[in-house]
Amino acid sequence: MITIRDLTKRFGRVCALSEVSFDVEAGEAVALWGGNGAGKTTLLRCLLGALRHGGSVEVDGLDARRQGKAVRARIGYVPQELAFHDDMRVGAALAFFARLRVESLGRAAEILARAGLAGHERKRVRDLSGGMKQRLALAVATLGDPPVVVMDEPTSNLDAAGRAQVVESLRELRRSGKTVLFSSHRPEEVRALADRVLVLDGGRLVRTATPDELWPSGDGGPRSTLHIPDSDRERALEVLAAAGIEVLDGVRDELAPGADQLARSGVCEAVRGDAQGAIQ
C-alpha cells in the first residue's frame, strides 16, 4: 500500500531524512519510533506531499509528488495537535472537511456520532477537551473512507483517559482493515496498535522489528506506576484484578500494563477522583 524508496529530505545543511526505504502492506499497522529529531514527522509530511523531497513515495501505486491530490484522497491524516480553526463550530468544521473529502453531509454526521461527538455540533472547536479534539481529528481522517490513516503522535498531548479513548478508536480503525502508519513516543501504544516498528535515528532507518522484539514482555515492557494512598491500596488492587490487570510480584505499586489499560480499568475513579494525574 505504501512504498518508500531512498526518501531524503534536507532543511538547509540539516539532513532530516537520509535514504529511508520501506514498504507497508495493505491492512498493516506500522509505528515510527525514535527520539525528537529522528525524522518521524518529516517522513509523514513527505508522505502527504507537504514537503519537497528526494527519492520516491508511492501510495497505492500513486506518486506522492506528481499525484499528490489523489494520494491525499487515499490518506486520512491525524496531526499531533488538532489544528482546526478554533472559532469554527464542530459541525461546521466537519462539514468543511467533508466538502474537501467529497463526503456527503449525512455520512459525515454518522461519522461524528460514531466518534462519540453527537450533540457537540454547536460547540466551538476550542471548547472541546483534548481527547474530544483528537476524536474529531480521527473523524475527519475517516471522511471519504480512505484506505490509509497516517497519525503523528496522536496521543502525545492527552491525559491518560484521553489516550485510552483515542487508542480504542485506533483499534477500531485497525479492525476495519485500514493501513495505519503512525509515530509515537509511547511503548504501550505501539504494543497495542502496531504489527511492526520502524526505528529512526538521526533521519536514518536503523532497525525494523516487532513490538515484542523491541520490548520483550516482562523485561522492560511498558509499565505504569500508580501512586495511591495506603488506605486505598487494597481497593485499587481489587479493581485492577477485576479488570484483568497484572500487578508485578513483589512490587505492589508497579503495574505491568499500559496507562491506557489502567485508565480503562476504572481504578482512578475507584480510589480517588484526581488519581489520573498520578499515572505515569
Place this chain on the structure above:
Amino acid sequence: MIELAIHRPGLEAPRAMTPALASSFTCVLAFARRELREALTSRWFVLYGLAFAALSVSVSYVSLASAGSEGLAGFGRTAAGLLNLIMLVVPLMALTAGAGSLAGERERGTLIYLVAQPVSRWEVLLGKFLGLAAAFVACLCGGFGLSALVLASRGAVGIDSFVMLVAATSLLALVMLALGFVISVFSRKSSVATGVALFTWLFLVLLSDLGLMAGSVLFKLRVQELFALSVLNPLQAFKLGVVQGLESSLDVLGPVGVYASQTWGERLPWLLFGVLCAWGMLAFAVAAFGFSRSSTA
C-alpha cells in the same frame, strides 16, 4: 483501486463538468466560503470596513459642504476626495489582509492540516483569494453605499461615475490582495508578512511618487518615460484611470496627463485597465508558483 473522488450521494457534480473539475470547483468554493466567513467575523476586517465607511462618508459630506453648490459639480469634488482616501486606505487594507492569510495559517499550524487534505495548493490559494476578494468587495460596497446615500441626499450622484469609481476601486483591491498573497506565500511569520506589506504600501503610496520626482530631476526624464514609469505603479494606473473616467481628460495631472491623453486617446482606459489586470494576474501567478514550490507548509 477505485478513485475516491466525488461519486458520492449529496455532492453530485453537474453533468457538464469532468469529475476532476467538479472536485476542484467544490474545493475552491469550500475554501472561499470559509475565508469569507472568517473575514467578516474578524475584528480587524470589521474595523477596517467601519473606518473606510466612516472616512468615505466624512469625505463625501465635507466635500459637498465645501463645494457650496449641489449637483454633479459637487460630485466631481467629492470623487477627487474619495480618490485620495481610496489610494491610502484600500491598498493598506488589502495588502495586510492578503499578507496575513497564508502566513497566519502557517503560524497557527492550520496550513499543514489543510494541505494534508485531498486538495491542490492552487485550489487552496484560489479559494482563499476569492473568499477574501468577496469580503473586500462587500466591505467597499458598504462604504460606498453609505457615501452614495450622503451624496443622494444632496442630489449630487453621477451614477455612471460612481459605478466606475466602485468598480475601479474593487479592481485595485484585488490587485493589492494578490500582492499581499505573494508576500504571504514567502513569509513564515504573520508579523514579518505584515511588516513587508506595510513597507510595500509605503513604497507604492509614497516612495514611488517621490522616486519619480527625484528621478525626473536627476536623470532629466522625458515625459513619455515619466508616464511609462508612472503606469508601472498600479496605484498610479488606478489614479490615472479614475481621473480620466471622471474628467474625460488628464490635463489636471500636468504634462504627463496631457501626453497620456494626446498619445493614447480613447485607448488610455484600456491600457490602464490592462496594467491593473496584468499586475493582479502576475502577482497571483507568482503566489501560486511560490506556494506550489513551497516546503514551508
